[in-house]
Amino acid sequence: MGYYLMYYxxxxxxxxxxIFALICQGSVKRNFNRYSQVVxxxxxxxxxxxxxxxQLNGINDVKIKRVAGRLTDYYDPRTKEIxxxxxxxxxxxxxxxxxxxxxxGHACQHAQGYFPLKIRNLVIPATRIGSSLGIPLCLIxxxxxxxxxxxxxxxxxxxxxxxxxxxxxxxxxxxxRALQTIEANHFLTETExxxxxxxxxxxxxxxxxxxxxxxATIFRLLLVVNNGGRR
Numbered sequence: 001m002g003y004y005l006m007y008y009x010x011x012x013x014x015x016x017x018x019i020f021a022l023i024c025q026g027s028v029k030r031n032f033n034r035y036s037q038v039v040x041x042x043x044x045x046x047x048x049x050x051x052x053x054x055q056l057n058g059i060n061d062v063k064i065k066r067v068a069g070r071l072t073d074y075y076d077p078r079t080k081e082i083x084x085x086x087x088x089x090x091x092x093x094x095x096x097x098x099x100x101x102x103x104x105g106h107a108c109q110h111a112q113g114y115f116p117l118k119i120r121n122l123v124i125p126a127t128r129i130g131s132s133l134g135i136p137l138c139l140i141x142x143x144x145x146x147x148x149x150x151x152x153x154x155x156x157x158x159x160x161x162x163x164x165x166x167x168x169x170x171x172x173x174x175x176x177r178a179l180q181t182i183e184a185n186h187f188l189t190e191t192e193x194x195x196x197x198x199x200x201x202x203x204x205x206x207x208x209x210x211x212x213x214x215x216a217t218i219f220r221l222l223l224v225v226n227n228g229g230r231r
Contacts, residue, residue: 010220017216021209027202032071035095035195036087040188046088046100053104053181062107066090073099075106077121082107094188098196101182102203105174114173120166123159130159138221150225154218161214164207171207175200 044052047064054062064082066089067073073085082103088096109117134157141150179197182188188196 010223013216013220013223014213017209017213020212021206024202024205024209028071028199028206031195031199031202032087032095032099035098035199036091036093038094038192038195039092040094040097040192042097042187043092044097044187045090045092046084046096047090049097049182049187050082050084050100050104052185052187053101053178054107056181056185057108057111059107059111062104062111064089073103075103075110077106077110080107080110094192094195095199097182097187098178098199099203101178101187101196102174102200105177105181106170108177109170109174114170116166116169116173120163120170123163123166126159127163130156134158134160135217135221138225142224147225150221154221154225157214157218157221161211161218164211164214167207168204168211171204175204 047066050064054060062080062082064084067083067085069085070087071085073083073088075082082100084100084103088099106117108114134153134155136153137156138150138153141147141153178200179193182196183193
């Protein structure tokens with residue numbers, strides 16, 4: 001009973017993290033919706049902006065394609081494809097140009113062998129195992145009253161936090177590349193640039209929230225395992 005009592009008692013740890021995550025998600029949606037309504041003076045679409053950024057970096061083997069959904073943009077290093085959502089691919093908005101250039105920034109990282117991206121790709125397999133088995137194994141350890149099993153679960157889940165930690169420089173660097181290119185090559189005016197920066201900054205904070213959640217979860221599990229069994 002000690003473990004489960006501690007598990008419920010430590011639930012308060014997740015409350016500020018949950019609130020922070022909600023604020024970050026709300027900020028992303030608010031900024032994206034706002035600047036999706038503002039058409040850039042350049043007249044470029046998101047796909048145009050991504051293509052131009054690739055050309056400026058001498059990258060000619062990356063495809064740009066449309067995918068379904070909203071805020072579902074990503075770069076796939078396996079197929080070398082920049083996948084832009086329907087709200088970004090054909091849109092001429094400030095938000096679309098910022099998001100598209102961010103994903104093109106990931107393509108540049110891949111092409112140039114950006115070290116944090118390499119490390120993140122290396123830990124992905126361990127992260128998948130840790131995210132699916134870490135917490136269940138820890139809970140099983142509590143159930144059978146085996147601290148060693150519980151700690152193995154926590155160690156496995158630590159790879160989730162490690163992945164989120166490595167993701168931060170990858171995401172911030174992609175946004176930095178995007179904004180530098182946008183500014184230096186006049187994709188947007190000075191006022192429009194400010195809007196794109198707000199969109200990318202708010203999106204980056206969601207990764208900070210994900211890291212905070214992973215760390216808080218680890219801390220909570222450690223408290224439960226270290227103190228729950230003594231009650």
